Amino acid sequence: MVERTPILNFITHLVLFLGFVLAVAPFVIVAIAASHNLKDVNDVPMSLLPGGDFWVNIKTAWTTANLGPKLLNSFIMAAGVAAGKVVISALTAFSIVYFRYPGRTFIFWLIFVTLMLPLEVRIVPTYAVVANVLSPYQTILDVTGLTWLIEKVSGVQVSMSFGLLNSYSGLILPLIATATGTFLYRQFFLTVPDELTEAARMDGAGALRFFIDILLPLSRTNMAALGTIMFLWAWNQYLWPLLITTDQSHATAVTELKQLIPNVGGAPEWHIAMAGTLIVMLPPLIVVVAMQRWFVRGLIATEK
Amino acid sequence: MEKRVTFSRWTVGILFAVPQLLLIFTFFYWPAGQAVYWSLTLQQPWGGGNIWVGLDNFRSILSSADYWNSITASLVFAAISTGLAMFIALVLAALTDRQLAGSRFYRVVLIWPYGIAAPALALAFRFILAPEAGFMAVVNRMWPGFWDPGLDGADAMASIIAAFSWKYVGYNFIFFLAAFQAIPRSLIEAAAMDGSGVIRRFWDIQFPLITPTIFFLLVINITESFQDSFGIVDIMTSGGPANATNLMVYKIYSDGFKGLDYSGAAAQSIILMLLIVVLTIFQFRFIERRVHYR
Numbered sequence: 001m002v003e004r005t006p007i008l009n010f011i012t013h014l015v016l017f018l019g020f021v022l023a024v025a026p027f028v029i030v031a032i033a034a035s036h037n038l039k040d041v042n043d044v045p046m047s048l049l050p051g052g053d054f055w056v057n058i059k060t061a062w063t064t065a066n067l068g069p070k071l072l073n074s075f076i077m078a079a080g081v082a083a084g085k086v087v088i089s090a091l092t093a094f095s096i097v098y099f100r101y102p103g104r105t106f107i108f109w110l111i112f113v114t115l116m117l118p119l120e121v122r123i124v125p126t127y128a129v130v131a132n133v134l135s136p137y138q139t140i141l142d143v144t145g146l147t148w149l150i151e152k153v154s155g156v157q158v159s160m161s162f163g164l165l166n167s168y169s170g171l172i173l174p175l176i177a178t179a180t181g182t183f184l185y186r187q188f189f190l191t192v193p194d195e196l197t198e199a200a201r202m203d204g205a206g207a208l209r210f211f212i213d214i215l216l217p218l219s220r221t222n223m224a225a226l227g228t229i230m231f232l233w234a235w236n237q238y239l240w241p242l243l244i245t246t247d248q249s250h251a252t253a254v255t256e257l258k259q260l261i262p263n264v265g266g267a268p269e270w271h272i273a274m275a276g277t278l279i280v281m282l283p284p285l286i287v288v289v290a291m292q293r294w295f296v297r298g299l300i301a302t303e304k
Numbered sequence: 305m306e307k308r309v310t311f312s313r314w315t316v317g318i319l320f321a322v323p324q325l326l327l328i329f330t331f332f333y334w335p336a337g338q339a340v341y342w343s344l345t346l347q348q349p350w351g352g353g354n355i356w357v358g359l360d361n362f363r364s365i366l367s368s369a370d371y372w373n374s375i376t377a378s379l380v381f382a383a384i385s386t387g388l389a390m391f392i393a394l395v396l397a398a399l400t401d402r403q404l405a406g407s408r409f410y411r412v413v414l415i416w417p418y419g420i421a422a423p424a425l426a427l428a429f430r431f432i433l434a435p436e437a438g439f440m441a442v443v444n445r446m447w448p449g450f451w452d453p454g455l456d457g458a459d460a461m462a463s464i465i466a467a468f469s470w471k472y473v474g475y476n477f478i479f480f481l482a483a484f485q486a487i488p489r490s491l492i493e494a495a496a497m498d499g500s501g502v503i504r505r506f507w508d509i510q511f512p513l514i515t516p517t518i519f520f521l522l523v524i525n526i527t528e529s530f531q532d533s534f535g536i537v538d539i540m541t542s543g544g545p546a547n548a549t550n551l552m553v554y555k556i557y558s559d560g561f562k563g564l565d566y567s568g569a570a571a572q573s574i575i576l577m578l579l580i581v582v583l584t585i586f587q588f589r590f591i592e593r594r595v596h597y598r
Contacts, residue, residue, distance in 0.1 A: 003496065013404065016396065019473075023414050026428050044441040088324050091324065092320065092324040095318065095320035099310055099311055099316075101315075121553065124342075125335035125336070128335070179328075235421065238535035243561065255423075257427050258423070261427065280421065285420065289416070299475075
């Protein structure tokens, strides 16, 4: 900064460089291993010079794990979660900030609590709900005696059942059901000057018009940040897709990695495994590099 | 903090919140309630509903050696990986914040690991740390039998810690750097004028000013180590060898979906939920002072 500290500067450069090597080494090793053939990849020590089989391995990994449709599934899920979050959180935050209605504080806390319990700790019952998404409502009807009443009156027995296993909605909806984005918007809406609202109302704008024409355009930065972070988060989900996609047609790229682990006793095909890993880690890496600004901003804003 | 100007048609206002409320009711509150119900009941083996067993599920969980083993493993994993990830990130962020030549470059690259899916990096680390190929094989050649995560529990634990810490160094780095950059330069310049060196300035000015971030990251890292570890454990060790890496979320998954013991899994979920809620409440007490809505 202001003083000359040659020794400290040297140490700084050295440590940062070491950190850089540690951060990048796994990527490099994966890429190099993906370019070897079966014999070279199992050499001890493995040669750090890239081999010539890169595209062959990529192709093998691509077909073995059937990555084409899986990447598409991952993309649909990630984009769906990002879009759903961006829209639904904006609506909710608007409702909480710009209206006064009975029970508003209660709704605020209802949403706030969802921040505390991540999907991973309540997977078993969430899975049961997704297997029949109408079961909560059926149970409510049963318990309150409405099923019995309806059957008496109309002769129809109510039994609602609608499974979401192996569907995009089943992948996406439970991941949207948290409060992460709502508070990002809330904090931002609270900084929007009241004069803007007053002016809009004086010009005859109703709530919906104000929301669409003024508030949303102002929130574009927040939307980009939230969208980026949610896209990455959803792309990297593992446990949830693993559970609810019992059928290959809806499996995602990340869950498919398991197929590539070399079997004990089988040929140690690490070169194929690494090629697959490279393919799966590339899309989020591209998003991080291209959207760095939004990524960092979104991360810091959503988590606090 | 409240808005002075609001819209009067509050029925419209509630409509805006309905989609979110429906979602969290169906996929959050109902399952959470269900977990409580299951944890207090036992499913009949041949169907026919659940029978009420009170706290029996909790009693049998808490008296099982496997469960305590899983708690110990989770705590060891949380403590070591959080410590490693935070310490390395803190050092790197502090040094990057000195803004010497090249710091912009580090600011970009050191973030990358956090973008990678846990299972993907787990597979990468599984190869890098494989005892027969990759890089630990070199060490094994020098000292045969030194490293084998497939047989030795401590080695397996070290592998998942390495993979998890690698990812979260990137995460912590982002927050530490943001915290360092939020410190007014004038403060540091003034201290430099008074003749304090780089290290003195770090301990007396920068470090105290980022303590809220340290507390915040401590809690986040611990909670994430409970959740985000699932993919790493599943790909790298599958909970083995001999349950050495059978962390809490992994045990819930294997008891619930492989062992089909919903009641036991639900009871474990409740215990984990309580643990995370306590941590979160602890976090908000510290965070409260840091968030500024105005």
